[in-house]
Amino acid sequence: MAKGHISSLLAAILIIFFSSPLATAARYNVLNYGAKPDGRTDSTQAFLAAWTQACESIMAATVHVPPGRFFLQNVAFQGPCKNNAILFRVHGTLVAPSDYTVIGNTENWIFFQYVNGVTVSGGVLDGQGPGLSACKASGMNCPSGATSLGFCNSNNIVISGLTSLNSQLYHIVINGCQNVKVHSVTVSASGHSPNTDGIHVQLSSGVTILKSRIRTGDDCVSIGAGTTNLWTENVACGSGHGISIGSLGKDLQEPGVQNVTVKSVTFTGTQNGLRIRSWGRPSSGFNSIVIDQNYCPDNQNCPGQESGVKISDVTYQDIRGTSATEVAIKFDCSKKNPCSGIKLKDVKLNYKNQPADASCDNADGTAFGFIQPSSCL
Ligand SMILES: *[C@@H]1O[C@H](CO)[C@@H](O)[C@H](O)[C@H]1NC(C)=O
Numbered sequence: 001m002a003k004g005h006i007s008s009l010l011a012a013i014l015i016i017f018f019s020s021p022l023a024t025a026a027r028y029n030v031l032n033y034g035a036k037p038d039g040r041t042d043s044t045q046a047f048l049a050a051w052t053q054a055c056e057s058i059m060a061a062t063v064h065v066p067p068g069r070f071f072l073q074n075v076a077f078q079g080p081c082k083n084n085a086i087l088f089r090v091h092g093t094l095v096a097p098s099d100y101t102v103i104g105n106t107e108n109w110i111f112f113q114y115v116n117g118v119t120v121s122g123g124v125l126d127g128q129g130p131g132l133s134a135c136k137a138s139g140m141n142c143p144s145g146a147t148s149l150g151f152c153n154s155n156n157i158v159i160s161g162l163t164s165l166n167s168q169l170y171h172i173v174i175n176g177c178q179n180v181k182v183h184s185v186t187v188s189a190s191g192h193s194p195n196t197d198g199i200h201v202q203l204s205s206g207v208t209i210l211k212s213r214i215r216t217g218d219d220c221v222s223i224g225a226g227t228t229n230l231w232t233e234n235v236a237c238g239s240g241h242g243i244s245i246g247s248l249g250k251d252l253q254e255p256g257v258q259n260v261t262v263k264s265v266t267f268t269g270t271q272n273g274l275r276i277r278s279w280g281r282p283s284s285g286f287n288s289i290v291i292d293q294n295y296c297p298d299n300q301n302c303p304g305q306e307s308g309v310k311i312s313d314v315t316y317q318d319i320r321g322t323s324a325t326e327v328a329i330k331f332d333c334s335k336k337n338p339c340s341g342i343k344l345k346d347v348k349l350n351y352k353n354q355p356a357d358a359s360c361d362n363a364d365g366t367a368f369g370f371i372q373p374s375s376c377l
Helices: 002-019 044-056 130-137
Strands: 026-029 038-042 061-065 069-071 075-078 086-090 093-095 108-113 116-121 124-126 147-152 155-160 163-165 172-175 178-183 186-188 199-202 205-215 219-223 228-237 242-248 257-270 274-278 311-323 327-332 339-351 357-361 363-372
Touching (some): 044 061, 172 178, 199 205, 205 219, 228 242, 327 339
Parallel strands (some): 026 061, 075 108, 086 116, 093 124, 108 147, 116 155, 163 186, 178 205, 186 205, 228 257, 257 311, 327 357, 339 363
């Protein structure tokens, strides 16, 4: 009897063990598919093969990338997958081709599309961008460059503990996604590298960016058309251009920007702190958040110079830092569609150790707490 009890107990334990998620998560190590951590061998197909297995798995799956340098050309990890819990666990460094023409004409280097429940954790992405920056600086005809990590039309995404170095173009792009958490991410590129935005969000809802350090040659976080319910907190920006909403309203049919919160962000030597700008031309976009509603490069293609984009409900809270230009806060909104519902709370921005300037046109809102430069709302 006692023996029977013990064996059924054992069986129960075994069943619990093997049915726990840890015991059953399938694990696909890229080395088993031919990837080589030598920084030279093209591991693109090996990564794709490991991804395909993880995506086909009916249970939670991990793609495991061990330490080492893995050379990757542009690669698209496509869904939909048969499970919605794929962990891309990276210990090593993914290295882009040093010849910028190889991926420079593709939109993305590492790209996820139509996936649900994907986490990219850890690792370093080395976009090898300086060659392309040098080409652009020389005035030659150069490719526009690839975004290092792109997520498109995907839901329930986590990007954590990742370091992105020297992208050719944007570092991270979230486009057409819902429920995305970006946290503990480090972005680093030269202050002189053009269009190397840290994190660009568009046509997406429920994106949260937490505890990250972003040093680039362009926007720290850029918020494009169709962004709603974005939360940014505890982000250190600098160098670069600061946090920008826009340019919005470039297209006639363009969704607006709604409910954006920027909280506890520090700016160090950024060109601006916060900037909202929208194209000075008609657009059906509404409720957006940009600080220049008369944006019109070279005064071309902006009939009437009146922005059709509406910007509302933008909160900036606990923002501090230094601006590289005198005007640290610029709300340049259109007469036809003034910005509304802008809230400033506890803001301290300097320019050359003096309080910076703020400028407001057609912007309505409220200021609370300590505000420097004094609010122009
Ligand atoms: C605004 O966005 C936050 C997330 O960033 C969300 O928690 C909140 O419910 C949203 N508010 C409205 C009115 O949608």
